[in-house]
Amino acid sequence: MDFELSVEQNLIRRQVRDLCEQFGDEYWREKDAEHEFAWEFYEEFADGGWCGVTIPEEYGGQGYGVQEASIIQQEIARSGAAMAGTSITSHHVFSSAPLVEYGTDEHRERYLPKIADGEVMVCTGVTEPNAGTDTSQIETFAERDGDEYVVNGQKIWTSKAQEADVIMLLTRTRPREARDRFGGLTLFFTEFDRDMDGVDVSEIPKAGRGAADSNEVWFDDFRIPAEDRIGEEGEGFTYLLSFANSERISIAANAVGIGQAALERATAYAREREVFGNAIGSYQAIQHPLADSWSKLSQDELMIRKAAWLYDNGENAGPEANAAKLRASEDAIEACERAVRVHGGMGYAKEYDVERYWREVMINVIAPISNEMVKNYISQHVLDLPRSY
Incomplete structure (x- = not known):
């Protein structure tokens, strides 16, 4: 590359x-x-x-x-x-x-x-209160009724459900079986509006990302045309899984960007703020953490570029995509915390924005999958260690 x-x-x-x-x-x-x-x-x-x-x-x-x-x-x-x-x-x-x-x-x-062209906004309905890390526990059910499916159940953390025009929705079309936990999951791409019959949307108050809503969504006899099913019935999880690495790469890029924003704000403040007659950026206690974060974020960006190159060229990007997500999310949190510390008391003030980055960057270590599960993936699929969960 x-x-x-x-x-x-x-x-x-x-x-x-x-x-x-x-x-x-x-x-x-x-x-x-x-x-x-x-x-x-x-x-x-x-x-x-x-x-x-x-x-x-x-x-x-x-x-x-x-x-x-x-x-x-x-x-x-x-x-x-x-x-x-x-x-x-x-x-x-x-x-x-x-x-x-x-x-x-x-x-x-x-x-x-x-x-x-931006006319249609998409939201995604996958996660449920009892089905986050373990997607096999999804309970929202779509029952075939002639040329339609009738959906009942609940989704959570559905971003942009307040504004969405369509939803990519993962449901069960047959009960979960111990021998085939992910079988029977079916994917739909269909019209969606919070005011439609059979839909109830409620926003979740959260720590950050106030400019983009997250929601609980309840389905009560919500009808979907059968033609809005993606692919074969029961193969939905397989379809989603094939794009998991692209989402991890995207999350890693988000994290690096936030970390870089925090680093830029912190270094600008460190050049201007004076304590004991000198700019605080002249003190190694300020310089070294920022230099350390710059080096980490720069390495993370290279891993993102490699993972994306592998993905776009049809190669196995799993190890690199997961590693990029793991490292970028952790390094970005560290960079944001360091930016808050550099600002001292003003780092806690909204007018300097680093506290907002700090609140928002946390999402990257827990979504779309936790970093603990990323480490499990690397342990099992890269290091060939026994499955631990």
Whole structure:
């Protein structure tokens, strides 16, 4: 692989950076405080054509890979938008991917062009109160009724369900069996609105990411046309799993971007703030932690580039994608905490924003899968150690 980004990739980075500069920390600070969805940012992102980054050109997208998508996610996070900004714009990477790969031509034609131009917002319904790390425990059930499925159950942590027009929904279509825990899971991509019959949406108050809502969603005899099923009945988990590495790469890019934002704010403050007659950045107690975080985040970025290159070239990216997610999320939390410490008491003040990065970056160590499970994956699949769970 070439460590140098291509001319086109550098252009993408520059254009996204220019777009994000229109929405500085003050904008995201206000949206976070007011818990308002960042529509202005999303609409500018859509108008720039970025919603279709990984959607094939024949459906109105740009047909880029995970490498380009991760560059975009990193730049958004680095701008100060943090996880709020990347959550608003990330559905083109993961939520629409199963439809691209496994949907029928008619199904793709119906949704992908509208997703690519930003007209349609996608949310994802996978996690449940008793089915987070162990997806096999999903209980939401879709029962076939002629040309429709009738869905009953509950989802949790469904981001953007307040604004969504469609949902990628994972359900059971047959009861869980001990010998085939993940069999019987079926994936749908269908119209969704919080005001539709059979749907109840309730926002979850949370520590950060106030500009992008997370929700509980209840389904009560919610009807889905059978034609909105993706692929074969009972194969939904297999379809989702094939894109898990792209999501881990995206999360790693988000984390690195937030860590870099925190590092930039901390170093700027350290150059200006004077204590005992000198800029605090002249003291090694301030310099060394920041230098350490810079080196870690730089290494994480290289691992992201490698993982994305492997993924886009059809190679096994599992070890690298999981390692990138693990290290980037942990290193980003450390960078954000160090940024708060550099600011002293003002690090706890909202006006300096590093406390917001600190709150938002925590998501990356627990989602879409915890770092403990990432370590289990590496232990079992890379180091060939016995399964521990």
